[in-house]
Amino acid sequence: MKKKLLFAGAVLLMLGLSLWNWQQTSVQKAMLSQSGFVVSHDLKGSPQLLLDHSARRVAVIAIGDTREYDYAQIRQVRYEFDFSASGEVNHRLEIDLQNAPSARETILYPGDFEAEAALKQLLELAR
Template sequence: MGGMHWFILIVVLLAGLAFYNWQNSQNQLSLLKKQGFTLAEDLKGQPNLLVDIQARELAVVTPKGFQRYHFDRVQSVELRFENGVQQPENYHLYILLDGASPLEIHYENEWLAQDQLNRLHAILP
């Protein structure tokens, strides 16, 4: 196999893996909704951050599962960024929770992360 064949094979494998993860995340979202979560805001990110305003809950959805957190557990939310070797900038929301490990929701750029931070601050008490 030539170099181009390997490249195409890798691209196809990565696309298949991305689709598999997307499908699993959608299954987790369906399960979350079946458990009574009413999606009011989708703050995107990696992992996906969702808001149920009626139940006053945040949910973090990954391909492997989800976690729910009541608004009362949120102690603070801030925008953080790190300069790394592999990525020049890594913007994320840092959500400090009472009685749980902090959540880090990653975004592809500062503008998007700041926009989602502003939306979250408007929602949280």
């Protein structure tokens, strides 16, 4: 009985954190939209990668932080992966930037298919 109660509590905690994360991201997207950013493509990822193709801008939305870049600030985009100590594969896009507060943005993906699809779409659109 005690194990079931602990399990239910853990599930409720995870659901609560997921809801909070979704709410925070929704607020940041709304603020981005109010500033004139029109999301034309959602490349997902963590943090979330959004494109406004008509304005030629990219936005990276993390909890509590939104960063915007012009396509012209992107020097290079590449798909990278490595193995963690537990044997899991970490798939990500590495976006090298110029004339930006940060020299690189790292966007994590659950698998190679998702990361490579986002890479292909970003490279096609940011030409």
